[in-house]
Amino acid sequence: MYTVGDYLLDRLHELGIEEIFGVPGDYNLQFLDQIISRKDMKWVGNANELNASYMADGYARTKKAAAFLTTFGVGELSAVNGLAGSYAENLPVVEIVGSPTSKVQNEGKFVHHTLADGDFKHFMKMHEPVTAARTLLTAENATVEIDRVLSALLKERKPVYINLPVDVAAAKAEKPSLPLKKENPTSNTSDQEILNKIQESLKNAKKPIVITGHEIISFGLEKTVTQFISKTKLPITTLNFGKSSVDETLPSFLGIYNGKLSEPNLKEFVESADFILMLGVKLTDSSTGAFTHHLNENKMISLNINEGKIFNERIQNFDFESLISSLLDLSGIEYKGKYIDKKQEDFVPSNALLSQDRLWQAVENLTQSNETIVAEQGTSFFGASSIFLKPKSHFIGQPLWGSI
Numbered sequence: 001m002y003t004v005g006d007y008l009l010d011r012l013h014e015l016g017i018e019e020i021f022g023v024p025g026d027y028n029l030q031f032l033d034q035i036i037s038r039k040d041m042k043w044v045g046n047a048n049e050l051n052a053s054y055m056a057d058g059y060a061r062t063k064k065a066a067a068f069l070t071t072f073g074v075g076e077l078s079a080v081n082g083l084a085g086s087y088a089e090n091l092p093v094v095e096i097v098g099s100p101t102s103k104v105q106n107e108g109k110f111v112h113h114t115l116a117d118g119d120f121k122h123f124m125k126m127h128e129p130v131t132a133a134r135t136l137l138t139a140e141n142a143t144v145e146i147d148r149v150l151s152a153l154l155k156e157r158k159p160v161y162i163n164l165p166v167d168v169a170a171a172k173a174e175k176p177s178l179p180l181k182k183e184n185p186t187s188n189t190s191d192q193e194i195l196n197k198i199q200e201s202l203k204n205a206k207k208p209i210v211i212t213g214h215e216i217i218s219f220g221l222e223k224t225v226t227q228f229i230s231k232t233k234l235p236i237t238t239l240n241f242g243k244s245s246v247d248e249t250l251p252s253f254l255g256i257y258n259g260k261l262s263e264p265n266l267k268e269f270v271e272s273a274d275f276i277l278m279l280g281v282k283l284t285d286s287s288t289g290a291f292t293h294h295l296n297e298n299k300m301i302s303l304n305i306n307e308g309k310i311f312n313e314r315i316q317n318f319d320f321e322s323l324i325s326s327l328l329d330l331s332g333i334e335y336k337g338k339y340i341d342k343k344q345e346d347f348v349p350s351n352a353l354l355s356q357d358r359l360w361q362a363v364e365n366l367t368q369s370n371e372t373i374v375a376e377q378g379t380s381f382f383g384a385s386s387i388f389l390k391p392k393s394h395f396i397g398q399p400l401w402g403s404i
Helices: 004-014 029-037 049-062 074-078 080-088 102-106 122-126 142-156 191-204 214-218 222-232 264-271 320-329 356-366 379-384
Strands: 019-022 042-045 066-071 093-099 133-136 160-165 208-212 236-238 253-256 275-279 300-303 307-310 313-316 372-374 394-396
Touching: 004 029, 004 142, 004 160, 019 049, 029 042, 029 066, 029 093, 049 066, 049 074, 049 080, 049 093, 049 394, 066 074, 074 080, 074 093, 074 122, 080 093, 133 142, 142 160, 191 275, 191 300, 191 307, 191 320, 208 264, 214 222, 222 320, 253 264, 300 320, 356 379
Parallel strands: 019 042, 019 066, 066 093, 093 160, 133 160, 208 236, 208 275, 236 253, 275 300, 372 394
Antiparallel strands: 300 307, 307 313
């Protein structure tokens, strides 16, 4: 018999999820058996739920999406810190919580892993600030609700929460008849109008600069941005919160901009721009030299997942992913100005005293193409973010949430 659990797993597999992390518990064992029985998925057990949420966070940074499974109450609350980090940094993670049967919940029974007050929605409410969508599945609403929250995951690139009672996981369901669709915004600002503004501004600018951030990575748009810059030859920089959002071997890649902590010639180049195109950027303390950036919003068009600004005028309800992809359709833009000299020094082994500069020169010298570099939050993150990455390399850090 095809069940709700099968439907959920089919939808997760459709998202590109092939491993599910988590910890067994008596309220999720029914669903866990369904995971283990599949040939197209792998169960990855963890020592605790926090580890599971961290592994899902990392998986979502390198794949299209991720999922982890906990038991009710004690399990899901142990995972909240990791889930909050995924929310803060726009990572599509599905948290599935196995819960008591619908009958137990409807009758308000005092069962273990609860607060013994008959209210089974406390923990879902606790997840509201760190999830884009939440649902408590029933046999009647399961397939519609699964599609709703997973569509929100695709649109927002933020975690979602699915409460799966034991009996609902085993309830009969119909297989999906259509592919999962992203919930598209109802536009009140024409995407073409925004593109026209960008094209006009880039054509008229003498000193343009493109700045990219982590939301480009969240949507897997790194290749699109790289193609756009290759075509237009526009100068580009990224924040450390967005490092590897563009190929750093491009001649027009200037390095990492970080307010007063930037290389002086890079800082001057960026802050003297007469037009700034900012894509998927959040200006946080750790990525702006503690808010020492000087970027003129009156000369800026900025686009984010949920909103943007055109020369300080707020815009909403546009399709971020589609807009970034459409940059490739712009014509008549080719930057012919100068760039800056990049600070790149070959590492020469010697008996000189070890310094931060020499350490990161050595690390950069050791890196190769097609590598993933993971930098722990703290000194290693800020040092590693300064190196130039080789082609097809990916950089992972957590400068906003900053959980060590």
